[in-house]
Amino acid sequence: MTDAKSPSSLRPARIEQVAGSAGTGRDTTGGPENGAAGAATGVGTARARGTHARLNPAAELGFSGDPGQHGDPDDGMLHAQRAWDGTLATNRLDELGVNAERQRVETKGVTAAVGLLVDGWPQDVERCVRSVVEHTDAQVLALDLGNVDGAGDVLDVLSERHPERITVWHVAEEPHWRGGTATWGESRAKLLRLDDSDVHVLMETSGALLGDALTPLVAAIVAGAVAAGWHGMEPSDGEWQGAVAEDDGWRKAEATGWREAGPGKVRALSGDLLAVRRSAALTALPEDANYGGNADLELSLALSGDLVVPEERLPVERLGRHDVSPDYRDRECRRNYDGVLRMLRAS
Secondary structure: OOOOOOHHHOOOOOOOOOOOOOOOOOOOOEOOHHHOOOOEOOOOOOOOOHHHHHHOHHHHOOOOOOOOOOOOOOOHHHHHHHHHHHHHHHHHHHHHHHHHHHHHHHOOOOOEEEEEEEOOOHHHHHHHHHHHHHHOOOEEEEEEEOOHHHHHHHHHHHHHHOOOOEEEEEEOOOEHHHOOOEOHHHHHHHHHHHOOOOEEEEEOOOEEEOOOOHHHHHHHHHOOOOEEEOOEEEEOOOOOOOOOOOEOOEOOHHHHOEEEEOOEEEOEEOOOEEEEEHHHHHHHOOOOOOOOOOHHHHHHHHOOOOEEEOOOOOOEEEOOOOOOOHHHHHHHHHHHHHHHHHHHHHO
């Protein structure tokens, strides 16, 4: 699949409904005290007498979650429940395996590259890049802005270890948030134009993969979406209250007039991990953005097509907050959000 193909040639999305997790199968009959007649069954009925246990709906069916009760081994319903629980557990594992394999088949031949802007935090840069190399087949394209705190040197070491996977470009300009001239929008645009993949992945170095989080995103694009991401967002009734610090790496969306959304179709995607058809991103990226805050909303609203968050939980880890000056953050986030409001009014 390439971006030249019409959407009609793409396989329609398939929604897999997976059964819940297996139960314990501890279905019991509680014994009466002192051998009294009228066995009681169910949770909390080990000392109950007579028909009192019938007030427990679970007891009516012989089910219980009490670990101290083991049930009647000759109870046919108990055996059937245990067999059913085991089958559900097996089927769920089978579904997960089948889904993963199906996604690998569907995305075979689709090229993807992860674009990274590197502007400091060398330890996080190392973990981020290594996680992409270890858990995916995607290429890593990294643009180093001014070798802040030696982060560019870390990239060089990694690229020497994995020359077939990692490509690094260095520029002398420092990032705009440090007083330099390298802005978020222009730097992201450079990475897009240096990339020749079908799918371009915007990723922040404040996160790392714990598994293959990219294949589900690429599979969603193959199925017809223009972009797919880790976090979705929808406009809320709240008004802009100024930029806020991240909470465990995740921006408090409600403070900016947006709320977190998904899975499924969403209005916008967060730029911490966002896969997009590269050809579509080339004309949608806000190149005039000095800083990345709210620029992901501008990019999302400029894209034509569906934006989705996959149903499955993606294996991604937050590494920590990458703080900048609060005054700078508030000013640039507000500037970008003005562009978001203009696009919302026009839509």
